Amino acid sequence: MIRLMYCSQAKPGFGSQTLEEILLASRKNNKQANITGVLVHxxxxxxxxxxGPELAVLRTYMKIVDDKRHTDSRIIHITPIKDRIFDNWTMGVLEGNPLTFENVAKLRAHRLETVAADSFTEVIREFESMLLR
Ligand SMILES: Cc1cc2nc3c(=O)[nH]c(=O)nc-3n(C[C@H](O)[C@H](O)[C@H](O)COP(=O)(O)O)c2cc1C
Structure with missing residues (x-):
């Protein structure tokens, strides 16, 4: 298995309805492909x-990169893994401000939830330190 983390920029006009559409497709496809994860917006x-499985993650990422609803996708981190972090999230979502990483850790047990977030940068920093540990 591998874990891939990327960041990208939402296209102007991106709204909650678009996010819902993405999550709907993600949860269906990711379940089939044995992919788990989280999307922070x-x-x-x-x-x-x-x-998830290497090929499945890379295939999914290739689809995502081509998606016109965002731009400038950059891989931040990619690594082989033995264990999942988000093992029961087909695609969790964290939205808005503010959130500390502690909250993310707690929320791992609750898939399919939308949660208020503290600060986007803080999450990124926390994610990075967690993944690099
Ligand atoms: C920021 C972002 C994240 C996405 N994440 C996923 C994902 O985790 N899994 C997925 O299947 N599609 C994801 N998508 C949607 C894909 O780009 C694509 O629209 C979708 O997989 C097509 O699904 P379909 O073939 O079932 O119509 C994401 C799109 C964006 C813009």
Whole structure:
């Protein structure tokens, strides 16, 4: 298995309805592909973690990169893994401000939830330190 984390920029006009559409498709497809993860959305940015079988994650990421609802997708981190972090989230979502990483850790047990978030940068920092540990 691998874990891939990327960030990207939402296209102007991106709204909650579009996010809902993305999540609907993600949860259906990711379940089939044995992919779990989280999508953080705030300040016009996305941060997403995808984890699962290597080929499935890379195929999914290739689809995502081509998606016209966002731009400038950059892989931040990619690594082989033995264990999942978001093992019971087909695609969790964190939205808005503010949130500390502690909240994210607590929420791992609750898939399919939308949660208020503290600060997008803080989440990214926390994610990075967690993944690099
Ligand atoms: C920020 C962002 C994150 C996305 N995450 C996923 C995802 O985790 N899984 C997924 O299947 N599609 C995801 N998508 C949607 C894909 O780009 C694509 O629209 C979708 O997979 C097509 O699904 P379909 O073939 O069932 O219509 C994401 C799109 C965006 C813009």
């Amino acid at each position: 705030g300040g016009g940015l996305f941060l997403q973690v995808l984890e």
